[in-house]
């Protein structure tokens with residue numbers, strides 16, 4: 600287990616405060632957050648390139664907080680990869696071994712095996728300067744893994760690569776992780792990357808941890824509006840509690856111009872007149888194209904609103920609609936997504952078209968201010 604407890608450090612006027620999270624051995628943990636939130640500083644401190652002011656870092660029950668980088672038994676791949684341009688691929692990879700004082704001849708077969716596996720076995724004599732972005736990434740991974748490191752720290756490793764290459768490397772990394780039993784701490788901006796690679800996630804903002812949990816928990820119950828935005832909750836709008844029952848709340852949303860019913864017994868402590876932010880993901884909004892509010896048939900939930908299509912565009916997973924509620928305050932633009940495989944169930948859509956949306960009562964996220 601990698602265990603980080605109460606980590607504090609300073610870089611110029613920026614302060615990282617009381618960072619704590621743990622990564623079970625053999626799992627992958629993603630450190631996410633907006634640009635400049637302190638992710639790289641945390642990674643550099645775990646790698647031993649920065650000094651912690653307070654707190655501790657334990658790896659496999661060994662306190663490594665003050666050890667020099669080469670004694671930490673981990674590999675760090677920085678954003679710029681730090682490959683040596685004057686060396687070829689093999690020399691770069693074997694440099695990792697020399698740093699560890701491994702006898703290179705013993706490890707030669709590991710170099711061959713791993714580079715073959717990473718698909719760069721044929722490039723060992725190639726100069727670093729003549730590699731593509733993906734080949735450089737693979738070389739940096741090989742250099743990190745060949746000495747037998749079981750903890751891999753990766754700082755946005757795939758951000759410079761195009762989508763297809765990124766996906767190929769995600770799968771490769773996942774397989775390597777399982778095959779070699781590696782523990783990974785990865786900094787990323789890419790939610791898809793975080794959700795595909797990681798088992799758990801820590802969200803950092805302004806140098807402090809906002810939420811640290813299993814990835815499913817961060818996705819389904821983000822801690823606050825900032826985390827919700829970061830984890831792709833496209834629709835966040837203000838509302839006021841108007842009434843509450845034992846297992847549901849009635850909320851007035853000026854943006855939609857309707858009273859919504861939201862089902863969640865956790866929220867019933869919220870008193871009438873409390874201001875909240877309501878969130879719902881685009882894919883959870885049901886769009887009905889062949890009904891109007893006058894002839895709206897029975898839909899799965901109460902929360903219906905007439906809307907006008909303001910914009911629509913195709914995305915990888917479906918059709919995105921930007922919808923303006925007809926009876927709202929004019930400030931709310933909702934994003935709805937119709938999955939590609941459901942497109943056959945709605946008639947052709949166009950800008951200016953009237954639709955009816957339904958917001959399932961159990962799909963709301965609620966954030967009290």
Ligand SMILES: Nc1ncnc2c1ncn2[C@@H]1O[C@H](COP(=O)(O)OP(=O)(O)OP(=O)(O)O)[C@@H](O)[C@H]1O
Pocket residue numbers: 610611612613632633634635636637638639640641
């Ligand atoms: N040596 C330094 N001196 C002064 N300030 C620094 C130093 N290193 C980092 N910072 C500042 O600390 C803050 C956090 O930096 P850090 O690199 O950890 O951010 P990050 O979350 O990794 O961002 P990004 O996602 O853009 O890489 C930033 O405001 C940065 O400018």
